[in-house]
Amino acid sequence: MIKFKFLFLTIFLLCSQTGFSQTQSVSGTVEDTNGSPIPGANVLVAGTNRGTITDFDGNYTIAVSPNEQLRFSFIGFIDSIVDVENQSVINVSLQETESNLDEIIVTGYSKQSTRDITGSVSVIKSEDLVATSPTSLEQSLQGQASGVVVNLEGGPGGSSAIRIRGYGTINGNDPLFIIDGTPTAAGLNSINPNDVASIQILKDASSAAVYGNRAANGVVIITTKSGKRNNKTTFTANGYVGVDFVPSSVFPDFATPQQLADAIWKAELNTTGTTPNHTQFGNGATPILPDYISPQGTSGNVDESTYNYLTNPITRANKQGTDWFGEFFDPATIQSYNVSASGGGENSNHFLSLSALDQKGVASETSFTRYTLRANSNYSITPSFRIGQNVTVSYSDRIGIDGNQDTERAISSLTRIHPIIPVWDVGGNFAGSGVGGLGNGRNPIAIQDRNKDNHDLGFRAFGNIFTEYDLLEGLTYKSSLGFDLNTFNSSTFNPFHKQDESPEANSLDEFSSFERVYTWFNTLEYQIESGKNVISALAGTEFNKRNFRQFGANRGGFLFNDPLNTRYLDLGTNNINNYGNGLITAYWSVFGKIDYKFDDTYLISGTLRYDSSSVFTSDNRSGVFPAVSLGWRASNEDFLKDSNIFTDLLFKAGYGQIGNDGTISPNATADIFAPNLDFNAYPIGNNSLAIGNGLISRGNPNLTWEVTTTYNVGFSARLFQLFNLDFEYFDTTTKDMLLAVPEDPTVFGNVNSITKNYGEMNNKGFDISTSFNNTTSGGLTYSIGANLSHYKNVVNFLDPTNLESFIDGAAFRTHRPNRTQAGQPLASFFGKKFLGIGEDGRMQFEDINGDGIVNNDDQTFIGSPHPDFTYGINFSAEYRNFDLSLLIQGSQGNEIYNFMKFYSDFNTFPGGKSIDFVTENGLPNLTNDPNLILRESAQSSYFVEDGSYTRLKNVQLGYSLPDSAISKLGMGVSKIRFYLQGKNLVTITGYDGIDPEISLTSFSGAGSNLTIGVDSGAFPISRSVLFGLNVTF
């Protein structure tokens, strides 16, 4: 098949040899519709490789024969073809592409007009990307394109996950990112959003198939900016400053210390009919809030001068109650600056950009700082030989939240810690729950304070160097060597402290990793136009190798806690540990693609890709994956040609397969032994070990590609010259999913999971997007866009021989709310069905199996984290010097498992409780009976809430200084614009937790897609008010 394709190419090459006849000289000017000259436009004799480009004033001269045609083209404009005949002057006015219906974009190693795309592709333009002043590129995609859901982790520098058309597999669901031709899976946090010219999202297999391995979850193609040739260098400076905050209105209503104490009394009375004897609140008929919680439950005077942090801690009671949420969240500044220069000479162009972002976190002691440098340039050595490079270097420094979504760490502690505990004790040290009787919630301010000098440092160099050579007219060879170098270092010091349960020794953890990835691809691209036939063909190869290595070390026993200059491993004296490991993977691919268009009306596109991955054994590592798509431009047919309704109407259908190596371990094909000192070694003394080698994973040599097959049908329409409408329906099935299948531990022990090609998952749904733009006679230009997406995910089966098999998501205490099982969506919620509070004051649960007893056998599927639909609405308008843009984004019908209620609504652990808990409003009567508590606080639909929300993601009002004012300024300034912006200012949701944007619990690692929509202490998305300035000179 591959050879066949090469043959095809050769035939086309032969076809392109055409003859010459007598010539004449033609000259003219190329202008845009406003009459401004277009420098650097291509002027080509159609069907030949003879051509020229326009000069600074848009002028050209070329020798042609009268029977030939001239083709005028420039990026961003519609091509114009003119018959030469006997004209000696041909002036052309090129029409700008008005909408993204006919933009030239990158769709797969090559460029294509959006007008001719028969697969499913969304295009996001640079102005829409930066309109939201995103701190990461992922953020900027939120709400912008149909079928694209962006899950954000709150907090400065937080991770994010892009999901295209649902969850295609149990494995990695991240799309493949292609940045200027170089693939990466490492995320976009190190990319400066201002450097991006456009983003294309390939959503279906027929468009993504040419990228092969890792493209099954869609492809996000990022093209960074470049300078224009024959253009003087222009400078652009952008900057904004602002404030991030979390409004107190989202904080939950919590019970006061008095209410909590009363509840303890009531619970004991309800349970035993007696009054309790409480460490802090006494043993009388009613509880007494003490003046001091350390010494325990002391009322009256305490000689505070005897305070000693270790031996005599003294902590006053905060009888009014500490507002932990309010203490924890504070407004924080954000500032972002970016300067870029772009331009070009006759034979080269360049783009250079520098940026700095400094974001303080709304949560105590968090921050993110990022600096980026980008240099893109492109040189023509001869008219047909070009070289260039796109390089970005970025450095980031993050102090994150200690344990996002971790039930033991900072955010969850806001709920868990008892409000009678103050932030500080009388000696100015952090107070804590170790005083007894107040549970084990930790002081969240203390957690963050101790973390405040623990930096996560990232350094990344990413880019490619490339060369292009036009072998013949229409035939271009391209070779690109891409690289992605990543280093990461974190240093985590945990100082000695004594505020929780007991004194904790100090320790230092150091971690470093280094990753180097290179990708070398070579392509041959051929384009030919003959009469009504337009053909473009591409063939290429790609080799990618990834080498990753990490190590970590930790020590305890540091003599000092505080000076930062003593936080080095050498100064630790005990618990000396270290570890290190690594992996190497590679793949090799060959691919070809042909696009054929007849009469601008009938389109067909075919792709074939051969992929071979090192994670499989040599017998099973290669796969061939085809894709084909068809298009029919009905608006060109006679019956619609003269229609006033349809300016353009394209029906399209696509089918494709993509192989995915599933991000499985490169060791998954073999049984693996390792001398693990923790779990395979055996003591031969109080402090010494004999080394043991144990099986650490079981291999399966038969593993091969998991294959995603997509069907896509839809249409693109442009109506009344004003209104765009796109609709697509898709049906995607992933077969032979690479699952870690647990086998019976009775036979296989604890190392019982074996990766297999097992399981099948399906996503069906539709994407709709529409836009409308218009300019009124009064000079108001505006556009409205909306997109809406729906997917329905279902796991067809995990184990074809056992439909009852399931995989649970992460555990939260005794809960494992997410379960993945045949017939249900991925990571559905599982538990007992809560019916209400019975007459006995107890929670009632449905007896699902009808055996008369309600127990854990009565668990069933109780909800889904997947939305019914997600949507985004864009509005932008310009009037005179003012501009306004709005973005509303939302999700409807998804559910959230609010695990924090396990702490706040039940008598599980002493600590912070909801108002409903103490008032027994909607909750069971207070009790101390552990069996009732266990039964009622177990996982059930009580914890499942509607997670729908509508959020005003962005509103921005800008004002550009009038030209008259700018010209007075001089200094070459061509534009000055100010803006005021608000982000996330309004959220409409019924969700009880602090923020409804709950997605993955963990953004990396195997199994991260098995735990979705659980709120176990998630950092909320902050609100922002920004003031910004754009200057061009």
Added chain:
Amino acid sequence: MKKVIYLIFTAIIGLFTSCDNELDIPAQSAIAASSVPLNAEFVETQVVSVYAITDGNLDNGNVWRSAASNWVYGEVASDNAYKGSDPGDQQDISAFERYQGFPSSSFVDVKWRAVYEGISRANLAINAVNSGVEAGTLTDAQAKSFLGELRFLRAHFHFEAKKMWGNVPFIDETVTESTTNMGVDVWSRIEDDFAFAVSNLSETPTRVGGATSWSAKAYLAKAYMYQLDFPSAKPILEDVINNGPYALNVLFHDNFNADTENSLESVFAVQYSVNDASNSSSNGNWGDILNFPHTSPIGGGCCGFFQPSQNLVNAYKTDANGLPLLDTFNNEDVKNDQGISSDQPFTPYAGNLDPRLDWTVGRRGIPFLGWGDFPGKAWIRDQSNGGPYVQMKTVYSKDQEGSAGAIGTWGGVNSINLNIIRFAEVLLWRAEIAADEGDLEKAKTLVNRVRERASNPLNFVRRNDGTPAANYVVGVYSSFLDKEMAIKAVDFEERIELALEGHRFFELVRKGKASQLLNAYLEVESTKRTYLMGASFQPTAEVYPIPQDIINLSRGVLEQNPGY
């Protein structure tokens, strides 16, 4: 130009083959099974990995569910102890304490996984030994020694499974798929493995804590004791007691002291270490990580679980002759500090006591392993829930802080070995057989041998000034009046000698006494611990539920125990 194209095509085709070869990348940072040398050096490390899992520690994450000490299944689920701590923490344990264990509980799941992981490792190593012999990389002598140890360990893990769940499958090195757990004669397979170990192991261990022919004999006898097969057990016990290398330690507490581990009294013990080369002292006793006095400086002050029952404390009362109150011990409570703050005065119980109490149970006002007098309420997580006592047998002493005790990632661990079988227990088994046979003299002699050690004043807990911390009065039996009294005295001695070592529930079940005794216990104890109200013991609770997840993973081949 055509030349260029030709060159490019040739290059691409050349790349095709050379790049494909580039994909042959061997396993990184691990050893692939196919490249393992099956020689004595490597197999030795595989054998070590089987011993390594005797601690039940799969991942430092859920170890209390699978603790080698069986503190949940053997002690909390008996008359010896409560779950302790806060009501809400580790709620599943409350269900076991009330004999309402359930199949979906992660506790039984992790325990099952840990036990069968041990069996899996043993089988893997047995196959490695057999392959090594076949390949000529191991000698027969080397194989004999390895196989003896491996089959000993495989029997040990099956023993754990058998006493936990009753209906369990026996997995040997030939089993490759799920197999039934119903109607399997597991005992005889366990006996076979121990018998093989007896005849293939040497009398002295080849490694620290390693199995020997003597420990295999004792364990074989234990298997017979669990079947109440006294005729089979008796000669083996006679042999072990008379000819074996074992003796009682002079000091009772030496059995729970990291510095005196692997003593003559230790027949087979799980070895622990801390501050070794591992992360977070993973080879320490993580199974009991939750069982240090709460808010104390010991073990990270975590987390106040596993609190001895009032009933157990009462069992250490003695009469004027220093003998236990076999029938009336629970009529009156040993005085305790329930409801009394640590800064309020309290005078401990002044009646006669067996000193083993104060090496087993931490109670207010009594010296606590060098950490000062136990302060009572201040070191109890929630007295109103778990009562006034803490367990002591897995707590390290103050002078061993840092050597035998360490702080792991979040809690404290220690390197005190865990006794699976110690010689005192062997003596009492033999006494049990004698009592059953009506050999009252023999029974009395053996019980007294254990009591004599306790009565040695060296075993009294003493204050700094050398005075005994309590009124210790321990004496030996002058005679057993009848068989009934002999059986009762042996049972009682087993309880107070071995209390909180993980045996109690299984002992009651094997002797058929669980139902009667535990229901009686619950009736009285629920007046002291209100959360026990309404609890009762049904005979179906004699075995624990087979974990539901495991049944599912066996695709229904494994079946649930009746009553769950």
